[in-house]
Amino acid sequence: MATGLRIALYHNLPSGGAKRTVAETVSRLARRHRVDLFTLASADRSFCDVGPYVAESVTFPFQAGRLLPSPFGRLNQAVRLLDLWRVECFARRIAAAVDRRGYDVALVHPCVVTQAPSPLFYLRTPSVYYCHEPLRALHEPAIPRPCRRETRYRRALDRLDPLNRAYRSLLGRLDRRNLRSASLVLTNSSYTREAIRRIYGVVAEVNRVGVDAAAFRPLGIPREHLVISAGALKPEKGFDFVIASLGTIPPPRRPALSLVSNAEVPGERAYLERLAERWGVRVTFWMGVSDDELVRLYNTALLTTYAPVREPLGLVALESQACQTPVVAVAEGGVPETVVHGRTGLLVDRDAAEFGRAVGSLLADGALLDRYGREGRAHVREQWSWESSVAGLEVALLRAAGRGREALHTPTATGWASLERLG
16 A cells, blocks of 8 residues: 555543554554544543554543532433533534544544544544444343342333433434444444444444454463453443352362453442352452453463353453463353354353353363363464454545545534434
8 A cells, every 4th residue: 555544533432342442453554554543531541552653642621520429319410411512512623623634534433421422423524433332321221230229219210300311312312323424334243233233224344353362372371270251340241140150160169260350330349249259259359450461360260251241242252262261151242253162162041050060061171171272362363363353444444535525424503502403
């Protein structure tokens, strides 16, 4: 490619798999193209920083409003409504800055406030939106937790609360409007592609992510009688199911659990600690570890237990396999696209007893563990490289950049007035 693209990158992401995807792709795109970063001050910079790879970085001074403590929690939806308006104002400024500089294409990743970012709506520059997942909080049922006290009265109050209804309605309309404004939508799995089609009526293209097999690798260190699971401490990651499943394994053969997390929903760790005590499972929590430490933890475990609820893809399973650590996972969401049943691990239904039996039987078969580990690493190296992922992303960016302006969305309303006319 003789002349590279001029790419405007936007994201407003916390730490996690989506932010890792941004860093890995940008580090490779920057070898052949100019990439400039546009972001908000609320975006995480400590985890997988893209700063070393971009030519220029422009940060807009947005921080989410401070939420109120109990008993004033219901007023927090007013704070969030104000955040939506503030982000909308910054989105217009960001889009104008991108358009003014004449980029070939904008590569847009999610926003922690609106999910699909509002710059997509205002951009005249061709845009590629990488949708890691739909706005699941609005389109999937909430996972109950004792600490939430989800009584029938509270659920009814949530439905009737005018602030809650206004926030959820506006958030949903913004997310839908923004996603549908992209020139091209990419996503990480066939499962997520179908969810996008069902929820937004948009046909996305699958651009599979990758794993750095040079970083996530077998270390040749002794493995201990334990299993590992990783992800943010929140109900969607299914750690309660993992603990209950391990609790069904007889105590003499029951492994310990290393639980690695980069973020926590308030109350979730205490809930999991009580559950582990009830089931007799020894759990060690590892919070905010470095990549090197994460690789070491994968290598100390005999296998990875992975049971997220409707996970769009599942980088954890891929990272584990790259470290030559087999995976026992729940066969739902995008996870079956990453774990090859009977070759790199086992896929089972969401049944604690069945999951526990799968873990126990695999732990008891050292030869099978070794074979699954070796085949898992080969599978990742052959099918899930970042080089292959970025090659596909480059094709998508070039296609979007070659589209004429007639294919793009041009907003006719501005500011808060445009929000009032959504839908």
